[in-house]
Amino acid sequence: MTAAGSVAGTERPGRRAGRPPSVVPVFVRLKVSVLRNGLRQSRGRTVGWVVGVVFSLLYALGLGIGMIALRGNDYAPAAAVTLTLVLGLGWAVMPLFFFGGDDTLDPTRLTMLPLRPRPLITALLTSSLIGVGPLFTLLASTGAVVAVAHGTAAVAAAVPAVALVLVTCVALSRAVAAANTRLLTSRRGRDLALLSGLVVAVGAQLANLGASALSSGHGLHRMTSLTAVLRWIPPAPAVDAVRSASRGAYVLMGVQFACGAAFLALLLRWWHRSLTRLMVSPDSSTIQAAGPEGAQAPGRTGRVIRLGRAGRRASASDGGARSLGVVDLLPRRLVAGRTAPVMERQFHYLWRDPRSRATLATGLAVGLLLPLVAVVQHGTIYQCLWAGGLLGMQMYNQFGTDSSAFWMVAATLGTREDAVRELRGRALALAVIAVPYTAVVTTGAALLLRRTDALPETLGLSLAFLGALIGTGAYASVRFPYAVPQDNPFGNAAPGQGGLVVLNVLGGTLCGAALCLPVLALTVALHLTDNHGLLWMVLPCGAVYGLMVASAVLRWTAPRLLDRLPEILAVVART
Structure with a gap:
């Protein structure tokens, strides 16, 4: 009996060794565990997933x-x-x-x-x-x-x-x-x-x-x-x-x-x-360490590091030259103080940060594509308002992309004028891209649609809308900031802050549209009274009105920025 049991005990492991168990159930349980553990990270992520x-x-x-x-x-x-x-x-x-x-x-x-x-x-x-x-x-x-x-x-x-x-x-x-x-x-x-x-x-x-x-x-x-x-x-x-x-x-x-x-x-x-x-094959990080010339690796590594630093200095100087060239075109009084360095810093972010580049590229591409859709479908020229609107929304959550590095900004803001120039530099860095882009897209769409008569009013409304979004975006950045996860390229906000994203985008866009009601009322009034010859006035009125709204909101937001510096740093550093 004992011998039979011992023989049976030796035969079962042999059969199991000849045919290994299936790993399919293990991987199925692993996939379910990954899904379940991902949902347990936060209640906001669970609600969003559902x-x-x-x-x-x-x-x-x-x-x-x-x-x-x-x-x-x-x-x-x-x-x-x-x-x-x-x-x-x-x-x-x-x-x-x-x-x-x-x-x-x-x-x-x-x-x-x-x-x-x-x-x-x-x-x-x-x-x-x-x-x-x-x-x-x-x-x-x-x-x-x-x-x-x-x-x-x-x-x-x-x-x-x-x-x-x-x-x-x-x-x-x-x-x-x-x-x-x-x-x-x-x-x-x-x-x-x-x-x-x-x-x-x-x-x-x-x-x-x-x-x-x-x-x-x-x-x-x-x-x-x-x-x-x-x-x-x-x-x-x-x-x-x-x-x-x-x-x-x-x-x-x-x-x-x-x-x-x-x-x-x-x-x-x-x-x-x-x-x-x-x-089977190793990746590039292990090939160099395990290569036959491993003794010479430190020298090559040091040379690569030195070249990398030189390349970064060249890239930085290149981006700085471009940004300073743009800054020099603006009035000196407008970029006085810390405004010019802030603009240069924003240009460096747009040039070197992948997330900033992708966000700007998305706004430029979609802002151009929507007017092209109007041209193909013989739609309305007023779809060109998206060109300035999508770029204006880039002003929202300005400090979230700074992440924990916002402490350097907070440490250098001492007076209300410093806060005004900080906000003005960020706004001007966006405006020098958005204003000419909006003008080119709107003019091109008007020519393709053969609606050059509607170009002044459309461009005036676009500039007013852009200025309103820049102003409301600055206020929303101070009052409703949210963190942007640096290790997750797909997340727009840290867990639990998704509602702030919706509040910024939808609420800010509605407020910006409401601020443009005076220019819109002027346009509608000229149409209803058959004063089509005076519609050209919408262009200068819209441009001046957008500039005034943006400047007024920036100055009104500046003292609130000084008061909320600790709160903003605590929020945006939560990645």
């Missing part, structure tokens, strides 16, 4: 129901194929901009575990099916498949089609993330992630243009013609295979399923090679 999930699921349900409503329509196949391609594109580009927001996308965190790439792929692919994104894709792709499914064979083909689309999208996201891990974990990758707001904003406007172009029957007919090509671009063949089954083209259905499966196999192969390279 609200985002609810809106995403409602949008997915609406999208799926809308696709089902197209069932039987001639344009249903084109809509289903287009929706599937958009889902695939979204999953492909998502890791490039949201890599740092999801720790599970970084496979280098698992390199120390004794795992081979094949079981690691299986575990990661399974755990990746947990989350809001896969559920959104499941609901949207189900609606797309139902829109083209007719008959028993099509219904039978719909189940593997939805599964193939979902797995392909998730595998595509993981393969792209693994292939670009070295880039996305570097400084350049973090700078790229900061441009996600620009890409999303431009993409939203392009989608708006596309939806407007498809709103007519001619546009839908053109999209139907393109479906013959688009349906062969993965993961669309899986959805179009259901339509082939509905028509009885079972051979074509098999070819399309084979095409989708072959693409998935290539994705998994690419993912496997990327994981092997990441888990």
